[in-house]
Amino acid sequence: MEDYSTLAFVLKQEPIKEQDRNYTFFTQKFGKITLLARGTRKINAKLAGHLELPSLVQIQFTISQRPRLTSALEKFSFPVIKKNTKALTVAFLIADLVDRFTLEKQVDAEIWKLLSDAFYFLEENFNKYPEIADFVWLYFNAQFLEILGLAPFLEGCIECGKTIDNKFFSFEKKGIVCSKHSQKKDRPITSSQKRALNLLFNSSLQRFSQPSYIQxxxxxxxYIRKFFNEFTLAVKADII
Ligand SMILES: [Zn+2]
Known part of the structure; x- marks a missing residue:
């Protein structure tokens, strides 16, 4: 029986039956996969120690009948994130977003890199600057949508291309609109909000080593948190 091996981030775990658990990972080599961890309580307890979110783990698995996890070795545990509720909450939100918007077995080097960058950035900066947690969540949202090809149109009015007088955002059209093309249900957007969104969608994480950008x-x-809630709902409705 062949064993596969890859680096992986844990996305979620679910108990099934008394002794078994399903783990969902985002892996470097295979994209998202769900694996059954079967066995005695003792084996699972040992595995579970290595598999707490957001750990980076080296996993091995077989795909004989049902994909099954055979071993897991923790490579990095992200101790700072795990110790802080606020940072950990963001890690869970990120994992959940990836889980909801990806299909199994679709390798994606960009998502892999984004996950890794986001978790390490949070781990390294949280202690000196706890507000970074809010930033990382918003940045991840933007970059993840960008990778999926679902980013909103922010360059000008999505209807006419006009670059002035764009004071509304249309969740239906997924872009900003001018006063002429806006509808009642569209959300007002200020130029500072537009600029913040543009920064999130179009900047590398390195750029945010300057605290002024994070500010x-x-x-x-x-505003942006609400924006992403609504926007991901609208996008999800389109996909399904
Ligand atoms: Zn227009």
């Missing part, structure tokens, strides 16, 4: 995002965090 620009955090200034609008309430």
């Amino acid at each position: 620009e995002i955090l200034k609008e965090k309430k």
Whole structure:
């Protein structure tokens, strides 16, 4: 029986039956996979120690009848994130978003890199700057949508291309609109909010080593958080 091996981030775990568990991973070599961890309580307890979110783990598995996890070795445990509720909550939100928007067995090097970058950035900066957790969540949202090809149109009015007087965002059309093309249900958007969104969608994480950029995002965090909630719902409805 052949064993496969890959680096992986744990996305979620679900108990099934008394002794077994399903683990969902985002892996470097195979994309998202769900594996059964079967066995005695003792074996599972040992595995579980290595498999707490958001750990980076080296896993081995077989795909004989049902894909099954055979071993897991923790490579990095992200101790800072695990110790802080706020950071851990963001790690869970990120894992859940990836789980909801990806299909099994679709290798994706960009998602892999984004996950890794986001978790390490949070781990390394959280202690000196806890607000970074809010930023990482918003940044991940934007970049993840970008990778999936679902980013909103922010360059000009999505209907006429006009770059001035764009004071609304249409969740139906997935882009900003000018006053002429806006409808009642569209959400007002200020230029500072537009700028923050543009920064999130179009900047590398390195750019945010400058705290002033992070401040620009955090200034609008309430708006952007709401924006992403609504936007991902609208996008999800389109996919399904
Ligand atoms: Zn227009």
